[in-house]
Amino acid sequence: MPNWQDLEFLSSSSICKRCLGRTFAKVGHGLSNPERGEKIAFALNALGLSLSITEEDKCSICHGLFLNLRNLCAPIEAELTDYEFGSFLVGSENSQPSELEKDLESRFGQGEGLKKEFNREFGKLLSNRMHKDVDLKDPDVIITVSLEYLSYRFWFKSLFIQGRYRKLVRGIPQTRWIIHDKHDSVEEFIGVPAKSMVRAENFYLHAAGREDVDVLMLGKGRDFVLELSSPHLRTIDLDALAKEVNGSGSVEIEDLRIVGKEEVEKVKNSRHDKTYMVTIEAAGNLDEASFLKAVTALNGKIIYQRTPLRVSGRRADLIRERMVKKANTLSIDGSHAVVEITAEAGTYIKELVNGDEGRTNPSLSGLYGSSLKVEKLDVLEIKEET
Numbered sequence: 001m002p003n004w005q006d007l008e009f010l011s012s013s014s015i016c017k018r019c020l021g022r023t024f025a026k027v028g029h030g031l032s033n034p035e036r037g038e039k040i041a042f043a044l045n046a047l048g049l050s051l052s053i054t055e056e057d058k059c060s061i062c063h064g065l066f067l068n069l070r071n072l073c074a075p076i077e078a079e080l081t082d083y084e085f086g087s088f089l090v091g092s093e094n095s096q097p098s099e100l101e102k103d104l105e106s107r108f109g110q111g112e113g114l115k116k117e118f119n120r121e122f123g124k125l126l127s128n129r130m131h132k133d134v135d136l137k138d139p140d141v142i143i144t145v146s147l148e149y150l151s152y153r154f155w156f157k158s159l160f161i162q163g164r165y166r167k168l169v170r171g172i173p174q175t176r177w178i179i180h181d182k183h184d185s186v187e188e189f190i191g192v193p194a195k196s197m198v199r200a201e202n203f204y205l206h207a208a209g210r211e212d213v214d215v216l217m218l219g220k221g222r223d224f225v226l227e228l229s230s231p232h233l234r235t236i237d238l239d240a241l242a243k244e245v246n247g248s249g250s251v252e253i254e255d256l257r258i259v260g261k262e263e264v265e266k267v268k269n270s271r272h273d274k275t276y277m278v279t280i281e282a283a284g285n286l287d288e289a290s291f292l293k294a295v296t297a298l299n300g301k302i303i304y305q306r307t308p309l310r311v312s313g314r315r316a317d318l319i320r321e322r323m324v325k326k327a328n329t330l331s332i333d334g335s336h337a338v339v340e341i342t343a344e345a346g347t348y349i350k351e352l353v354n355g356d357e358g359r360t361n362p363s364l365s366g367l368y369g370s371s372l373k374v375e376k377l378d379v380l381e382i383k384e385e386t
């Protein structure tokens with residue numbers, strides 16, 4: 001029970017019924033803050049305190065904030081007509097509790113915060129006017145209002161498209177090279193048309209691992225999620241997108257669907273065994289018997305790979321243990337051979353062949369007893385997750 005002194009302090013404050021009601025938000029159920037404030041004022045006056053409630057525009061806590069809500073709606077609604085969205089959430093910023101609010105809290109305990117009431121009331125108002133739902137957990141749009149300046153900004157949820165890609169030509173990196181003025185990457189082949197279809201701000205390719213620039217990605221393809229940031233549209237004709245990308249002749253996509261953000265991490269963290277077709281080149285003619293024997297020896301072998309020299313600047317230098325699941329010679333012709341290798345996720349295939357100056361051990365070069373290198377490398381198949 002508050003003491004008399006505190007109640008007298010309350011009576012002397014210039015506070016509106018809404019803010020009075022919010023101060024005692026835990027009192028009474030099913031009442032709006034102004035209704036609760038009115039009842040409290042009535043009760044206090046009945047106790048003999050002369051509490052006079054001020055109008056909202058003269059209130060030293062809210063300064064008439066809630067009188068402005070309708071004016072604030074119009075420009076927000078106008079800007080959002082340009083965007084397709086199903087749900088939204090209101091947030092607010094730039095509001096420090098006033099001295100009076102802090103004082104009231106220390107005397108009467110915690111009520112409801114001004115921000116909280118604003119977010120709720122403004123959300124309700126916008127929801128009724130725009131005929132959109134408020135979604136606290138996963139809104140398409142967050143509208144953040146500065147309570148000090150009554151300015152606002154939007155955050156739009158990204159749109160995520162999952163699928164699988166094949167890379168049919170060599171020389172294309174998986175993602176954009178920002179520092180190069182080069183405009184063909186798997187990311188751009190898929191992202192550029194998708195971006196224009198939904199009028200997004202930008203696009204990012206998240207994939208289940210990556211192949212080198214000079215490596216083809218064949219078979220059923222590699223899993224990816226394309227993220228489209230701040231899209232104006234959230235419905236997209238995925239067949240039309242696939243058709244446009246596939247028309248490039250360089251990259252093909254299939255099995256497209258709209259997914260949630262959580263798929264990004266799942267795809268990035270997934271680990272799959274892969275089957276490669278490797279064209280190998282030796283300095284001179286290959287000795288057929290020794291070569292076949294070396295390839296066969298790789299079957300089921302555990303190999304140790306120190307971070308390859310060619311990526312050592314970008315990745316931590318450590319030793320990885322990987323298993324070669326299957327290795328099979330398809331053909332030998334002079335100084336060239338074609339080998340099919342199935343290896344655990346994260347195996348460096350070029351280094352498995354050339355030995356990387358002893359950093360990969362055992363290697364095909366080591367087993368064969370002479371230096372071999374990869375001339376051409378294709379991913380034939382990405383196995384189902386193991």
Ligand SMILES: [Zn+2]
Nearest residue numbers: 016019059062
């Ligand atoms: Zn007020």
